[in-house]
Amino acid sequence: MKKLCFLVVLISMLSCNSQGKRALVGKTEYQQKLNSSYKDATTSPLKKKDLKNFKGLDFFPVDSVFITTAKLIKTENAPTFQMATTTDRKPLYKEYGKLYFTLKGKELELTIYQSQDDLEDEKYKDYLFLPFTDDTSGDESYGGGRYMDVMLYDINADGTVILNFNNTYNPYCAYNDKYSCPLTPRKNHLDIEVKAGVKVFEKH
Template sequence: MSTPTTPATAGFAEEWEEWHRGKDARLAAEHGFLAITGLHWLAAEPRSFPGVPGAWSTGPDGVTVTLDEGTELVVGGTAVRGRHTFGVIPERGGVDAVWGDIVIEVAKRGGHDVVRPRDPGHPLRVAFEGTPAYAPDPRWVVTGRYLPFPEPRPTTVGASVEGLKHVYDAPGRIAFRLDGRELSLTAFNGHTPGSLTVLFTDATSGVTTYAANRDLRVDAPGPDGTVVLDFNRATNLPCAYTDFATCPLPPAENRLPVAVEAGEKIPHERRA
């Protein structure tokens, strides 16, 4: 499936390389996902956790921490001491508390409050050498059509953490043709207005690409519903690198029966 190198394909590859370096840089940022040292689930009874000061709990008023005398956190630019209540955190929301070089993420995932410390010195981050990937190939840039549902469909999917569930509103699906086959993928709302994101697996999953999921971001559809799926930019979610992520799994219908030999491969960290 290799494509002869031409000025056009060379430019395509250069753009992809720049994009991929940026993606890996965000992943390995000082307090990015590779810096997470633990995933701690909160309960009504206060508990202490490794690498995190104080005793943490959750209840009707939200997440609370009680700090030892002489210990302080910085929350929203303000130093807090003693007992501090973060309030009720919305689903998929979060608040950062700074403790020296450590950033403590206080978040809600799958209806549960969690604490995740992020340490820039975490070995997973320090040793990171980048994510392996297929060579970019214009063959894997596919034009599709966005087909909105009459109403967004609440869609429950599993998670990389056993027993956890995520619920997303699916606004529609994307139909496209690949390797002579008519295929479609259920889409979720993207990170910017009008954009979409697709979680999927395919025949490479668990062989050359991460078994659980891959993520593809799609720009907002054109006026006629046209969308572009660039499978060269299919990425791993954080759970491909660390067990301290709560990533969603794809909807069952998003298991493609073809081998999409494009995008990111299984991280070195998982192969080891």
């Protein structure tokens, strides 16, 4: 009988805990993970007052129109250069290649980069850096542009790779000016409205 009572109490406790725990905000796994990291004070770029009121980032509706297959043409013998940032910091990058793709019937091109500092970091060595601006920048999306991470292991043998603009994010500078963020090169402007991914952040 004691065992049965204990079991009933345990089940009711678990039930209460599961109901009390707030569900992660976001329409997709990507959005939920991003919101989770921004809600966590140990990983969030938000200022204290913004973190206090944080309910979740504002995203454009998820749209399959902004998922496209790009063709990567690697840049051979690319020189290492210092990328401009929002501060005096000048991180080292190389142009990894050019991506050719179509969005909404328009043929577009973006240059993708590889951080030379990240090559030494086991956690980030497979990351490629894709910054861009578009015709929503400075209005519905952050004026400094948005970023997309492309993984080396996601590039197929024929040089094709899926670009999902729904999984784009703002540089930390969009939330807090204490950060140093790479500036989007002018040549990485898309002459189209990319209504996908994260929107501009309304600071408190």
